[in-house]
Amino acid sequence: MICPACKADGDKVIDSRPAADGRAIRRRRECLACGKRFTTYEQVESPGPEVIKKDGRREPFDGDKIYGSLRIVVKNRPVSNERLQAVVSDITAKIKNEYSGGISTAQIGELVLNELLKLDEVSYVRFASAHKRFSDKDEFITSLKALPRSLQVIKSNGRYEPFKREKLISSLSIALRKRPVSQRKIENAVDQIINKLKNRDEVSSSELGTMLMNLLREIDEVAYIRYASVYRKFQDVSEFTKEVESLSEEEKLER
Ligand SMILES: [Zn+2]
Numbered sequence: 001m002i003c004p005a006c007k008a009d010g011d012k013v014i015d016s017r018p019a020a021d022g023r024a025i026r027r028r029r030e031c032l033a034c035g036k037r038f039t040t041y042e043q044v045e046s047p048g049p050e051v052i053k054k055d056g057r058r059e060p061f062d063g064d065k066i067y068g069s070l071r072i073v074v075k076n077r078p079v080s081n082e083r084l085q086a087v088v089s090d091i092t093a094k095i096k097n098e099y100s101g102g103i104s105t106a107q108i109g110e111l112v113l114n115e116l117l118k119l120d121e122v123s124y125v126r127f128a129s130a131h132k133r134f135s136d137k138d139e140f141i142t143s144l145k146a147l148p149r150s151l152q153v154i155k156s157n158g159r160y161e162p163f164k165r166e167k168l169i170s171s172l173s174i175a176l177r178k179r180p181v182s183q184r185k186i187e188n189a190v191d192q193i194i195n196k197l198k199n200r201d202e203v204s205s206s207e208l209g210t211m212l213m214n215l216l217r218e219i220d221e222v223a224y225i226r227y228a229s230v231y232r233k234f235q236d237v238s239e240f241t242k243e244v245e246s247l248s249e250e251e252k253l254e255r
Helices: 063-073 081-098 105-119 121-130 137-145 165-175 183-196 205-219 221-232 237-254
Strands: 011-019 024-031 037-043 050-052 058-060 152-154 160-162 202-204
Touching (some): 063 081, 063 105, 063 121, 081 105, 165 183, 183 205, 205 221
Antiparallel strands (some): 152 160
16 A cells, blocks of 8 residues: 555554444554555445446446556556556446446547546547547647647567657767758758658657658768668668768778
8 A cells, every 4th residue: 555645655553443333443543654654445346337337238347448548558658557558447436426327439539538648648539549549630720720739759579768858969960971061951950850740650760760860861861872871781870870970980080
């Protein structure tokens, strides 16, 4: 049990007795970390409302199902399991308290979306598109535009990292080292890429690499030829950047 005072996980039970006419057990606990005493009640889990499915069939509510589908939408996202479990408990409590007469799967979907919006934007988008919440595509796109921007780059190892304008500028600057191209032109080129990505929430690093390479071809043919062959070996902009950097090192050594 997490201590309400210091959030440490670890306590000892110092007293245990029946409560609510034997329908619950009341336990006094003491935090092993800070010594704070607190009370917990254990009782038979209330079954919760029936879930009314799209075809009208009914089934018992099962919080584990929400947890299961959320596990899928937060895959590779920076969302801890503790955080996810807390979200599921919140949704479950809300459903048990406010929908005792029954809840439709669409209503559950709405509750889940509201929580996901607070938790992680990319997960929200995945869930919304997987559950076809929106009746048409325009509606979906309008909803995406309303989200705060946070473009995520999916790296070749499956990890995500936030998109960084500076990182793209430095990749291009390295590729264009000693070429007659101004910093301003490089920045404009990067903003062109950003503009193309403005309605996206994810881009793979290999796609980003291809966009970068296409731009390079327009800006400076020599830089493009010099690095295109190198780039094609790599799935990943960061690998490319490393290779280009090592090439530049060799150039310096040769001089
Ligand atoms: Zn404590």
